[in-house]
Amino acid sequence: MLYIHIPYCHHKCTYCGFYSLAGHRDIDGYVDAVCREIELRHPFSPVRTVYFGGGTPTLLSATQLGRIVRALRDNCDLSQLEETTIEANPENLTPEYAESLANLGFFNRISIGIQSFNDKELKILNRVHNSRQAMDAIENAAKGGFTNISVDLIMGLPYQTVEGWKANLDRLTDNAAFSSVKHLSCYELTVEPGSILERQLQRGMVTLCDDETVGDQYQALQSWCRVYGFEQYEISNYCRPGFHSRHNSRYWDRTPYVGIGAAAHSFDGQRRRWNIADAEAYIEGCRTSRAGTPFPSPTGARVPSWASNSRNGVIPHEEELLTAKDAYNEYVMTSLRTVRGIEISKIDKEYLPQLLEKTEIFEKEGLLTIVNGFIVPTATGLLHADGIAERMFI
Numbered sequence: 301m302l303y304i305h306i307p308y309c310h311h312k313c314t315y316c317g318f319y320s321l322a323g324h325r326d327i328d329g330y331v332d333a334v335c336r337e338i339e340l341r342h343p344f345s346p347v348r349t350v351y352f353g354g355g356t357p358t359l360l361s362a363t364q365l366g367r368i369v370r371a372l373r374d375n376c377d378l379s380q381l382e383e384t385t386i387e388a389n390p391e392n393l394t395p396e397y398a399e400s401l402a403n404l405g406f407f408n409r410i411s412i413g414i415q416s417f418n419d420k421e422l423k424i425l426n427r428v429h430n431s432r433q434a435m436d437a438i439e440n441a442a443k444g445g446f447t448n449i450s451v452d453l454i455m456g457l458p459y460q461t462v463e464g465w466k467a468n469l470d471r472l473t474d475n476a477a478f479s480s481v482k483h484l485s486c487y488e489l490t491v492e493p494g495s496i497l498e499r500q501l502q503r504g505m506v507t508l509c510d511d512e513t514v515g516d517q518y519q520a521l522q523s524w525c526r527v528y529g530f531e532q533y534e535i536s537n538y539c540r541p542g543f544h545s546r547h548n549s550r551y552w553d554r555t556p557y558v559g560i561g562a563a564a565h566s567f568d569g570q571r572r573r574w575n576i577a578d579a580e581a582y583i584e585g586c587r588t589s590r591a592g593t594p595f596p597s598p599t600g601a602r603v604p605s606w607a608s609n610s611r612n613g614v615i616p617h618e619e620e621l622l623t624a625k626d627a628y629n630e631y632v633m634t635s636l637r638t639v640r641g642i643e644i645s646k647i648d649k650e651y652l653p654q655l656l657e658k659t660e661i662f663e664k665e666g667l668l669t670i671v672n673g674f675i676v677p678t679a680t681g682l683l684h685a686d687g688i689a690e691r692m693f694i
């Protein structure tokens with residue numbers, strides 16, 4: 301499982317809490333660095349999913365993306381590849397660009413950051429695209445050859461009514477390429493620390509939806525999904541049968557993965573590693589790194605290795621050794637957000653009695669149920685998954 305992070309964006313969206321850089325900067329240098337990191341950190345076990353995320357991966361030209369794809373083909377075992385996704389922003393998905401992406405012969409899934417089909421809402425979010433471009437992007441992706449399209453929408457936007465939210469869903473249904481939309485990610489707007497939205501709220505410049513409106517929007521979404529055959533498989537993710545995101549599902553399963561690029565995270569089953577969130581330092585670190593120094597051996601919790609290692613040739617990064625308790629809490633948190641739930645056999649024996657005791661309490665409240673060895677959230681339980689998980693933490 302490989303994640304490639306492209307941190308560049310046209311400009312900053314108000315709600316953004318990701319590591320992203322407005323402006324193009326040294327994209328060729330960054331592509332060189334990503335290719336170098338792939339070379340340095342291989343061999344990976346056979347790669348089953350690849351995900352290009354950001355930032356905005358579609359700010360890269362098809363030629364630049366093609367260089368990264370070539371580095372993957374040259375260095376990785378791709379014989380078991382199942383899913384290859386690229387995130388795309390609507391303003392980039394012209395017919396020509398969509399076709400050039402498809403011509404790379406690598407991506408079999410595209411995830412388009414539509415967020416809204418309403419021009420006023422898009423302006424509030426400071427998105428680059430408008431509603432026409434949002435509609436065209438889906439059609440262009442389908443015409444370019446993508447038959448597995450995912451669309452991102454955000455609900456609970458400032459001033460958004462339930463009718464306004466339903467209108468967004470209707471626009472999606474009306475799209476000429478709707479049959480190629482196999483997957484939908486619908487997130488509730490959250491206020492990320494340090495985001496422009498947070499400052500706007502502090503200054504009283506915007507007002508968020510109240511909880512009741514968001515609850516009704518969520519119910520409207522559930523009805524829409526029932527009508528159009530989308531099934532919910534995670535708190536924010538819906539798909540036509542068989543089209544769940546293989547890549548994201550494995551994060552929730554705690555499958556090991558390798559993240560390439562500035563600020564990209566990796567997980568080897570015991571340790572988390574995150575590359576430095578500074579594109580220039582990352583480019584320089586990759587340029588001066590030597591082979592044979594990937595993933596330094598664990599030295600305890602949270603090792604700030606990048607400061608010293610950047611001088612002796614390791615890609616600047618930090619890492620953290622997870623305790624059994626961390627692993628338990630992470631698994632409970634991510635799995636309770638899925639309809640699959642917690643696989644009881646995966647729970648450490650030491651923590652099992654406490655987990656079952658708490659499950660019994662939530663069962664009585666109608667929030668959890670036990671089915672075939674899994675602790676599964678009910679429809680209401682899924683809505684409160686984060687709160688339930690926190691109460692189950694050790």
Ligand code: SF4
Binds near residue numbers: 308318320
């Ligand atoms: S496009 Fe995505 S990553 Fe870039 S600023 Fe907007 S929300 Fe952030």
